[in-house]
Amino acid sequence: MDNNKVKQIHDYGQSIWLDFIDRKIIFSGELKKLIEEDGVRGVTSNPAIFEKAISSSSDYDQDIARLTNEGLSTDEVFFGLAVSDIKLACDVLAPVYNQEDVVGADGYVSLEVSPFLARDTQATIKQARELWEQVDKDNVMIKIPGTQAGIIAIETAISEGINVNVTLLFSLKRYEAVVEAYISGLEKREKQGLLINHVSSVASFFLSRIDILVDPFLDKNGLGDLRGQVAIASAKTAYQIYKRLFSSERWKKLSEKGAVPQRLLWASTSSKDPAFKDTRYVEALIGPDTVNTIPLQTLEAFRDHGDPASRLEEDLDSAASILEKIKAGGIDMEAVAVQLENEGIDKFTEPFQKLLDAIEKQKEQAGV
Numbered sequence: 001m002d003n004n005k006v007k008q009i010h011d012y013g014q015s016i017w018l019d020f021i022d023r024k025i026i027f028s029g030e031l032k033k034l035i036e037e038d039g040v041r042g043v044t045s046n047p048a049i050f051e052k053a054i055s056s057s058s059d060y061d062q063d064i065a066r067l068t069n070e071g072l073s074t075d076e077v078f079f080g081l082a083v084s085d086i087k088l089a090c091d092v093l094a095p096v097y098n099q100e101d102v103v104g105a106d107g108y109v110s111l112e113v114s115p116f117l118a119r120d121t122q123a124t125i126k127q128a129r130e131l132w133e134q135v136d137k138d139n140v141m142i143k144i145p146g147t148q149a150g151i152i153a154i155e156t157a158i159s160e161g162i163n164v165n166v167t168l169l170f171s172l173k174r175y176e177a178v179v180e181a182y183i184s185g186l187e188k189r190e191k192q193g194l195l196i197n198h199v200s201s202v203a204s205f206f207l208s209r210i211d212i213l214v215d216p217f218l219d220k221n222g223l224g225d226l227r228g229q230v231a232i233a234s235a236k237t238a239y240q241i242y243k244r245l246f247s248s249e250r251w252k253k254l255s256e257k258g259a260v261p262q263r264l265l266w267a268s269t270s271s272k273d274p275a276f277k278d279t280r281y282v283e284a285l286i287g288p289d290t291v292n293t294i295p296l297q298t299l300e301a302f303r304d305h306g307d308p309a310s311r312l313e314e315d316l317d318s319a320a321s322i323l324e325k326i327k328a329g330g331i332d333m334e335a336v337a338v339q340l341e342n343e344g345i346d347k348f349t350e351p352f353q354k355l356l357d358a359i360e361k362q363k364e365q366a367g368v
Contacts, residue, residue: 006299007039008308013288015106017042019267019295022053023060026088038303041096041106043089044165044204044267044293046143047115047352050082055358064362074356074363075114083134086111090137097139105260108200110165111135112143115348118168124153132162141165141200146174147341151181154201158185161194164201167267168344170210171337175238178203179245182262186254197258202265202291205238207231207281208272209340214331215273221329226322228276232284233319234333239264239287239312265291270298279306287312 002008009016018031018040025031034040054060060081067077089109097107111131117123128142141163144150150166157164158181166178182203186196210231218226245251246261269281269292277283278301282292287310294302302308326333 002039004038004303005306005308006303007037009282009286009292009302010039010041012286012308012310013290014286015041015291016299017044017106017108017265017291017293018299019044019046019293020049021045021085021089021109022049022057023085023088024057026085026092031089031092034299035092035096038299040299041093042108042110042291042293043093044110044143045082045086046112046167047348047355050078050085051351051355051358053085054078054081054355061362064359068363074359077359077363078355079131079134082111083131086135086140087137090135090139093139094137105200107139108141108163108165108202109137109139110141110143112165112167112348113145115145115345115352118145118147118345118349119149121149121152124150125156128153128157128162128164129160132157138198139163141202143167143204145341145345146178146203147345151177154178155181155185155188158182158199158201159188161189161199163199165265166201166203166262168341169203169205170340170344171334172234172238172241173334174337175203175205176241176245179242179262183245183251183254186259190254190257190259195258196254197260200260201262203262204265204267204293205235206268206340206344207235207266207285208268208270209344210234210336212272213336213340214326217331218326218329221331223325223329226325228273228280229322230326230333232281233322235264235266235285236312236316236319237323239285239290240316261289263289263291265293267293269294283307283309283311285312286310 067080086109093107113127131142143165144154145168146166182201190196211228214230215227242264266285271278271280
């Protein structure tokens with residue numbers, strides 16, 4: 001077994017994707033190094049990540065001026081920059097994508113539709129198509145939020161052969177709806193006589209945000225001993241749902257045609273509570289056929305003092321008991337999920353607007 005603790009996670013069947021991108025990490029060779037030394041097998045991005053990359057660097061100034069001079073709107077300028085970076089990252093990850101025994105496993109780079117469209121089905125579908133065509137790489141995934149409006153967009157995108165990373169999932173009920181959208185999309189595609197063996201998707205279940213919101217309620221309801229455990233219990237339950245839905249007779253018919261399961265992806269895995277170990281959400285949910293997308297800081301922490309072992313299916317009775325206890329304690333996890341979804345949209349909308357404002361400012365300073 002490799003001595004690198006991050007790389008060891010892959011031995012338990014889980015893939016580590018990096019939740020970060022900018023031009024420096026690509027051009028410096030750092031991303032390639034993370035792939036080779038740490039076994040990183042994918043990259044995810046979001047508006048907050050791009051906002052930090054573009055606002056804190058002069059690397060994008062020339063391209064902002066060029067795209068503006070081409071007559072592009074500020075929104076179009078951003079996606080021009082993002083598409084360029086995603087293409088570069090896709091090329092770096094191409095060897096991982098091409099070496100996989102099964103298409104649909106790893107080597108993907110994710111690009112998100114505008115967070116302004118989170119509640120607009122048709123606009124989301126339109127932009128997903130546009131971004132898919134603009135990147136034009138087999139190993140890109142288009143991120144679509146798992147909102148109610150996003151469900152139809154996900155099904156449509158899958159039916160058109162677009163790889164999808166479903167983001168902002170907090171609810172077990174909504175997760176089942178996302179799986180239904182994935183399977184239905186593949187069925188529609190298969191009925192048209194189109195290939196389904198190259199379509200890939202992940203469902204991103206957000207973790208630490210659940211505990212941040214729920215833990216104060218646990219204290220108030222005499223359930224303080226469950227602090228920091230609800231998100232992990234929910235994730236373990238989601239994995240059991242995954243196993244059930246992707247072993248059904250309905251799924252087997254698609255599997256025989258080459259379809260690959262939509263893997264669960266653990267997101268928001270950096271610990272926000274200093275009372276807990278910084279690698280908590282990585283260690284607790286290592287298991288086969290899953291993905292964990294982690295920021296660079298968490299990756300470095302795990303490399304230093306992580307404890308890799310397969311734990312995703314440990315203490316399942318305890319996970320079920322935790323969810324029952326909080327329900328009996330008056331905490332409605334579906335209501336929690338709705339609040340987190342709304343907050344999640346805001347957390348991406350705000351930096352996206354800040355990013356657009358920063359691009360506008362750079363355009364003014366450059367006199368374009």
